[in-house]
Amino acid sequence: MKKFYALLKYEIYKLMVSPATYVVASIFTLSIGGIFIFLLYDYIKFAQDVPLVQMFFRCFWLPTCMVVPLLSMRSFSEEYKCGTFQNLFSIPITYTEVVLAKFFAIYGMFIFLWLCSLSVFLAVGPKSESIVRELAFASPFNVGGGLLFIAITGLLFTAIGIFTSSLTENQIVSCMVTFFILLTLFIGGQFFADRSQITNLSLYGTYQESLNIFSQLDNFCNGVFDTRIVVFYLSTCMLTLCFSTVVVQKRLN
Amino acid sequence: MTKGDVVVVSELTKKYCRQVALNAVSFSIERGSVVGLIGPNGAGKSSILKILAGIITGTSGDVIISGCSVAENVMRAKQHVSFMPENNPLPDHLRVGEYLRFRAELKGIPTKKIRQNAEKVMRQCDLYYEARYRMIKTLSKGYRQRVGIADAMLGNSEIVILDEPTIGLDPHQIIGVRKIIDANRGSRTILLSSHILSELETVCDNFIIINRGRIVATGSLGELSNNVQGKNIFCARIGGDEQTIRENFQGVQVIEFKRSSCNEDHMIKFEAAEEAYRLLLLKISSNRELSVRKIGPVECSLEEIFLNSTRRCRDQDNVDDP
Numbered sequence: 001m002k003k004f005y006a007l008l009k010y011e012i013y014k015l016m017v018s019p020a021t022y023v024v025a026s027i028f029t030l031s032i033g034g035i036f037i038f039l040l041y042d043y044i045k046f047a048q049d050v051p052l053v054q055m056f057f058r059c060f061w062l063p064t065c066m067v068v069p070l071l072s073m074r075s076f077s078e079e080y081k082c083g084t085f086q087n088l089f090s091i092p093i094t095y096t097e098v099v100l101a102k103f104f105a106i107y108g109m110f111i112f113l114w115l116c117s118l119s120v121f122l123a124v125g126p127k128s129e130s131i132v133r134e135l136a137f138a139s140p141f142n143v144g145g146g147l148l149f150i151a152i153t154g155l156l157f158t159a160i161g162i163f164t165s166s167l168t169e170n171q172i173v174s175c176m177v178t179f180f181i182l183l184t185l186f187i188g189g190q191f192f193a194d195r196s197q198i199t200n201l202s203l204y205g206t207y208q209e210s211l212n213i214f215s216q217l218d219n220f221c222n223g224v225f226d227t228r229i230v231v232f233y234l235s236t237c238m239l240t241l242c243f244s245t246v247v248v249q250k251r252l253n
Numbered sequence: 254m255t256k257g258d259v260v261v262v263s264e265l266t267k268k269y270c271r272q273v274a275l276n277a278v279s280f281s282i283e284r285g286s287v288v289g290l291i292g293p294n295g296a297g298k299s300s301i302l303k304i305l306a307g308i309i310t311g312t313s314g315d316v317i318i319s320g321c322s323v324a325e326n327v328m329r330a331k332q333h334v335s336f337m338p339e340n341n342p343l344p345d346h347l348r349v350g351e352y353l354r355f356r357a358e359l360k361g362i363p364t365k366k367i368r369q370n371a372e373k374v375m376r377q378c379d380l381y382y383e384a385r386y387r388m389i390k391t392l393s394k395g396y397r398q399r400v401g402i403a404d405a406m407l408g409n410s411e412i413v414i415l416d417e418p419t420i421g422l423d424p425h426q427i428i429g430v431r432k433i434i435d436a437n438r439g440s441r442t443i444l445l446s447s448h449i450l451s452e453l454e455t456v457c458d459n460f461i462i463i464n465r466g467r468i469v470a471t472g473s474l475g476e477l478s479n480n481v482q483g484k485n486i487f488c489a490r491i492g493g494d495e496q497t498i499r500e501n502f503q504g505v506q507v508i509e510f511k512r513s514s515c516n517e518d519h520m521i522k523f524e525a526a527e528e529a530y531r532l533l534l535l536k537i538s539s540n541r542e543l544s545v546r547k548i549g550p551v552e553c554s555l556e557e558i559f560l561n562s563t564r565r566c567r568d569q570d571n572v573d574d575p
Contacts (some may be wrong), residue, residue, distance in 0.1 A: 002358070002361070003358070003359055003361070006358040006359050007359070007443035010355055014344070016347060017346050017493065082342050082344075082345075083338070083340060083342030084342045084343065084344055086303070086308050086338055086342075087336075087338055087341075087342055087343075089307075089308050090306045090307070090308055090331070090334070090335075090338070091331065091356070091359045091360050092307075092328045092329075092331040092332050093359060093363070093571065094328070137507075252308060252309055253309050253310060
């Protein structure tokens with residue numbers, strides 16, 4: 001465990017001293033700010049049936065699709081390219097420890113960025129009109145549920161980023177592949193869910209809940225905590241990390 | 254295998270897809286010795302070193318390090334080994350001191366001793382005053398190599414494996430590396446791989462020559478020399494009457510007999526069995542008419558041995574695969 005903490009500390013330090021991390025954080029902050037301003041104008045102009053915070057979380061796919069690939073692309077790819085990877089495994093540490101340390105460092109950064117992003121709601125905080133506040137935050141579940149959902153789905157998205165990074169020593173390739181996988185998960189899930197409603201196919205209908213990320217998000221924001229969703233994301237995350245461990249092991253040999 | 258062997262490699266084979274990198278390689282390394290692993294490019298040196306360091310696994314065969322089988326318990330075996338890979342890749346974003354402390358932490362050195370250990374190796378490798386706070390990315394090639402060696406020397410691992418430690422270093426730095434190796438001679442087993450044969454000849458006690466994934470020769474310089482020559486050849490420089498010298502050398506086969514150009518001494522190159530050589534030595538040293546300036550076995554240089562061994566191996570391969 002001591003070695004795992006040492007590795008985790010090293011990975012976090014590596015992220016903190018890298019200028020790329022600050023570029024990613026800036027991109028994230030700008031996109032969050034842009035989305036929020038756009039939604040706020042829309043919200044003020046037209047009547048909405050959902051609170052602002054829920055609408056804001058519905059747009060989480062866009063910053064996620066940008067940030068996760070950019071944060072995770074360097075994790076293994078850079079080590080492969082520089083050759084530090086072999087150096088790392090000359091000491092008694094396991095593949096799992098290395099994969100988990102990289103995973104938690106990136107996941108931690110992802111969550112940290114999202115927590116910081118909530119500061120945009122200070123705009124509709126205590127100093128704004130009470131009616132706006134009421135409309136923006138219909139219930140505490142909106143913020144807590146939305147954030148919890150992002151944290152849960154973030155596990156799988158980060159694991160996908162780690163996995164693609166373990167496949168190649170080219171950071172750009174890793175970034176692009178992660179981006180397209182995440183985009184497929186978001187758009188593909190919505191597409192299949194829509195089709196199941198149109199065609200009423202039972203096969204689609206069965207998996208509709210686990211495929212449509214946006215309907216899951218709405219459930220969480222409305223205070224419906226579905227354990228099946230948690231199990232689904234946790235298990236797929238672990239499976240993806242297992243694959244990453246196998247790939248890392250294979251690449252060394 | 255003897256009791257004093259710290260590394261025992263038996264029938265080790267490594268295949269990368271269809272390509273055989275190591276073909277049933279077997280050798281052992283004595284505790285506390287400095288061993289040079291030499292071979293042409295692509296001979297399988299780095300594969301052997303990586304398997305010994307536990308980075309990659311062999312396809313078949315076994316490696317036993319300090320009594321631990323690498324195949325059975327790689328984590329335990331790794332605790333006995335420190336490894337500096339070829340080209341010594343280092344993370345650029347850390348300072349030298351930070352990097353060594355991080356490595357010490359990963360190597361399982363107790364928290365209280367990490368700083369002390371890191372400082373000790375930095376002093377040993379001349380990094381303490383000049384490079385302790387410097388970023389690794391700003392270091393010259395020589396300093397980077399020193400950081401790699403310092404990393405390998407961290408902790409109490411019994412075996413230190415250095416893959417091309419002197420590559421790209423200037424003569425002063427090479428002497429520095431030699432000093433570090435000498436300081437650890439006897440207390441640690443050091444396995445070196447290098448293409449600079451003259452350097453290895455100075456530093457190493459024993460040698461392992463590998464070619465095309467097979468061990469072609471092992472032993473000390475003297476043993477390898479005899480092996481290459483196929484017989485015991487000696488050389489003597491003796492002062493005295495030519496006739497008397499020739500009389501004394503009657504029992505052995507003289508290969509070359511010549512008068513030294515600068516003085517009255519005679520240079521004699523001869524072939525003899527160990528027993529005959531001992532008798533001759535007694536005979537000429539007790540003869541008052543002769544003065545023995547120098548006598549001893551003729552040793553080939555490591556370069557000659559290396560070239561001869563690898564050429565012989567190649568010729569054999571050509572015979573096997575017409």
